[in-house]
Amino acid sequence: MADGDMPKKPALARDVNRIGDSFIFPPRVMDDIHIKSELGRYRMRGFSLFKKIPHWDDLTFMPGTLTRFVIEGYREKCDTDVKIGPRAKRPLELDIPIYITGMSFGALSYEAKTALARGATMAGTATCSGEGGMIPDERRYSSKWFYQCIQSRYGFNPNHLVLADGCEFFIGQGCKVGLGGHLMGQKVTDQVAEMRSLPAGIDQRSPARHPDWLGPDDLALKIQEIREATDWQIPIQLKLGAARVYDDVRMAVKCDPDSIYIDGMEGGTGAGPHLATEDTGVPGIAAIRQARKAIDDLGKRGEITLIYAGGIRNGADVAKAIALGADAIAIGHSAMMALNCNKDIPEANYPEEIGAEPGYCYHCHTGRCPVGVATQDPVLRSRLDPDEAAERVYNFLHTLTIEAQLFARACGKTNLHSLEPEDLAALTMEASAMAGVPLAGTNHTVGIEDYHHL
Amino acid sequence: MASVTDAELKEMTQEERVKALGMTTEQLTGKSLYIEFDPDAEERFTYPWAPDVDFNKRTELDCDGLTTTEVNAKVRDLMNEGYGTVVLQNPRGMHSLGVGILNKLNLIIEGSTGYFAVGLIDGPNVRINGRVGWSCGENMMSGTVMIEKNAGSTFGAAMRGGDLVCRGSVGSRTGIDQKGGTIIVGGDTGALSGFMMQRGRMVVCGNAGKNLGDSMYDGTIYVGGEIKSLGVDAVTAELTDLDKAWLTRKLKQYGMMPDKGVDHFTKVVAGKMLWNYDNLEPNEKKLIL
Ligand SMILES: Cc1cc2nc3c(=O)[nH]c(=O)nc-3n(C[C@H](O)[C@H](O)[C@H](O)COP(=O)(O)O)c2cc1C
Ligand code: SF4
Numbered sequence: 001m002a003d004g005d006m007p008k009k010p011a012l013a014r015d016v017n018r019i020g021d022s023f024i025f026p027p028r029v030m031d032d033i034h035i036k037s038e039l040g041r042y043r044m045r046g047f048s049l050f051k052k053i054p055h056w057d058d059l060t061f062m063p064g065t066l067t068r069f070v071i072e073g074y075r076e077k078c079d080t081d082v083k084i085g086p087r088a089k090r091p092l093e094l095d096i097p098i099y100i101t102g103m104s105f106g107a108l109s110y111e112a113k114t115a116l117a118r119g120a121t122m123a124g125t126a127t128c129s130g131e132g133g134m135i136p137d138e139r140r141y142s143s144k145w146f147y148q149c150i151q152s153r154y155g156f157n158p159n160h161l162v163l164a165d166g167c168e169f170f171i172g173q174g175c176k177v178g179l180g181g182h183l184m185g186q187k188v189t190d191q192v193a194e195m196r197s198l199p200a201g202i203d204q205r206s207p208a209r210h211p212d213w214l215g216p217d218d219l220a221l222k223i224q225e226i227r228e229a230t231d232w233q234i235p236i237q238l239k240l241g242a243a244r245v246y247d248d249v250r251m252a253v254k255c256d257p258d259s260i261y262i263d264g265m266e267g268g269t270g271a272g273p274h275l276a277t278e279d280t281g282v283p284g285i286a287a288i289r290q291a292r293k294a295i296d297d298l299g300k301r302g303e304i305t306l307i308y309a310g311g312i313r314n315g316a317d318v319a320k321a322i323a324l325g326a327d328a329i330a331i332g333h334s335a336m337m338a339l340n341c342n343k344d345i346p347e348a349n350y351p352e353e354i355g356a357e358p359g360y361c362y363h364c365h366t367g368r369c370p371v372g373v374a375t376q377d378p379v380l381r382s383r384l385d386p387d388e389a390a391e392r393v394y395n396f397l398h399t400l401t402i403e404a405q406l407f408a409r410a411c412g413k414t415n416l417h418s419l420e421p422e423d424l425a426a427l428t429m430e431a432s433a434m435a436g437v438p439l440a441g442t443n444h445t446v447g448i449e450d451y452h453h454l
Numbered sequence: 455m456a457s458v459t460d461a462e463l464k465e466m467t468q469e470e471r472v473k474a475l476g477m478t479t480e481q482l483t484g485k486s487l488y489i490e491f492d493p494d495a496e497e498r499f500t501y502p503w504a505p506d507v508d509f510n511k512r513t514e515l516d517c518d519g520l521t522t523t524e525v526n527a528k529v530r531d532l533m534n535e536g537y538g539t540v541v542l543q544n545p546r547g548m549h550s551l552g553v554g555i556l557n558k559l560n561l562i563i564e565g566s567t568g569y570f571a572v573g574l575i576d577g578p579n580v581r582i583n584g585r586v587g588w589s590c591g592e593n594m595m596s597g598t599v600m601i602e603k604n605a606g607s608t609f610g611a612a613m614r615g616g617d618l619v620c621r622g623s624v625g626s627r628t629g630i631d632q633k634g635g636t637i638i639v640g641g642d643t644g645a646l647s648g649f650m651m652q653r654g655r656m657v658v659c660g661n662a663g664k665n666l667g668d669s670m671y672d673g674t675i676y677v678g679g680e681i682k683s684l685g686v687d688a689v690t691a692e693l694t695d696l697d698k699a700w701l702t703r704k705l706k707q708y709g710m711m712p713d714k715g716v717d718h719f720t721k722v723v724a725g726k727m728l729w730n731y732d733n734l735e736p737n738e739k740k741l742i743l
Contacts, residue, residue, distance in 0.1 A: 156612065158574035161554075197652045202729040212588065225550040
């Protein structure tokens, strides 16, 4: 049958003569073009990247067998505590190497923010304000609390700065490296607008550059200013989106912070351009290795703490990130899932409210979160019980820690931070090249001639 | 907001409104209460110390040979001892001088400072008899800062309140991300002044550089001289009698009233086209190219 003839019967889905199955233009790409030609702008969304990249699943642990001696699962100690910014007068001491990353009040509801704070406090770890200023109750319920100094300086207040246990400079985030924050009009309620000194209901696109410094030389002075304002008490952390990680981290180290936070391209967002989430940054497995090397090359290991965030889902991811060189991990989206994100709760009607089934929601930017996490709407917010949510956050943080310990013990370590790249093997060539660990079953590390005699 | 309409909010009592908008303080119940929240534990939300100082108690501090940290610590000690007027001699262009003062104080700096002079302050009255580097008065919340000579770029960046005055000229990006308060410049200002300004007022008695008020959300800029060009979404507006009265009062307050009065000032405000991009007509979208 020639192309263009009328079919005698309806085409079958698998009739290759009838189906245009383009690799370049699959249906979702066509949909994307259709949507954008209606909108006249880029698409906004929440969540993180959708496409597959080399990531944690492409690495595997090489636990002790006969060459190594293992540590007893439940009985023997495996330390998990970590000190962020040991040089500061008042370093941040965390019981577990995982804390809750900065997610703004505005992107998240009051209930979500306070539940995260309470869960983290139960777990003996920290939270971070995120953009848009402090909500007093978050500070109250967080035993350890980072205050974020972000480009827009929305709600930034020196009276709140002196209440903080750490100050984080947002320079970029992995999900949309090089861009500022976004909060769409639906979420800019009167209260959020007032905290940010903005008119209510407008689309808020935060600046991507800091107002009072432009490059690393000025940043060094800015860090000094914050130290003066806080009496050199608290650690200063720089949050960078992962791009040219080795060079960026070297420059960051030169600015002399107490800690550096690298956000991999897997990192989440409350709202960002769809394309930026897909097409900016480098994966965590590559970024951590390079950041670690930059800090070590400048002789600052043990002085400047390395934090990693982006796409951390379980204790294996935590352990792998620590093995590759991170000192601590921050989590965003997975903590939101502990709050109920994408869970099929009885009060929510996902298909009607958001147009997607539970498990497929990425609509944080709309402010219509069916589970009351990423919204400012009082009715939706009442779906989140902060008491139960706080406990779930605690349970999740605790589980991540014992899962990570499980791998550390199996690899024979009595401290989670003793995990090292040597404990890992790569399952793909890409992961081997990026993470700098040998391909499983070989002595070959892609891109490195003789790994064992470096 | 989707579920509470403005009309409904109007109907409510203050208490109901506060609740509906989520501004209540949560009553803790549940397990996290008895695991972590010990009523005898130290409150993690207490505002910092604010010593009571006497403006008539005056002292001088020679900064020669001291580091910034030592000078700032010394100023704090002096405030604790009740000194309300402190004069800093020989500031030697130090960076971060007088930052983070959250108290009332008369601070006089006899000379020029480096970057971030009196940034992050809330309350003091400062006079700098010299020049200042970049980002002077950065994020200030309240108080007055008076600079006798010129100032560097990003003057009053992200400032939220108070009066920040420079008798001379300033660099570029003055009042970037300004969120409140008043900036007054006696001379000229450089490019991109008022960039992404949100609230507050900026007065420039001289000329303004390129792209004035670029992407401003709100707020008002008054320029006495020429404006090289306006930035995206910045538009001129009519100078009302109210504007003139305010300008006259403010400029007189600092002895900066131009001889020819204030009638010649140009007022620049946000065009508000970028507030909601989706409401723009197709050809208006070219605004951001
Ligand atoms: C809802 C939401 C809001 C966020 N808000 C902020 C913010 O205000 N400031 C910031 O630095 N990062 C913000 N982020 C990014 C996170 O801090 C972090 O970089 C990222 O979520 C880590 O990746 P993960 O979600 O895969 O753990 C936000 C992320 C989410 C999901
Ligand atoms: S359920 Fe809520 S938090 Fe989760 S993706 Fe959807 S809107 Fe965002």
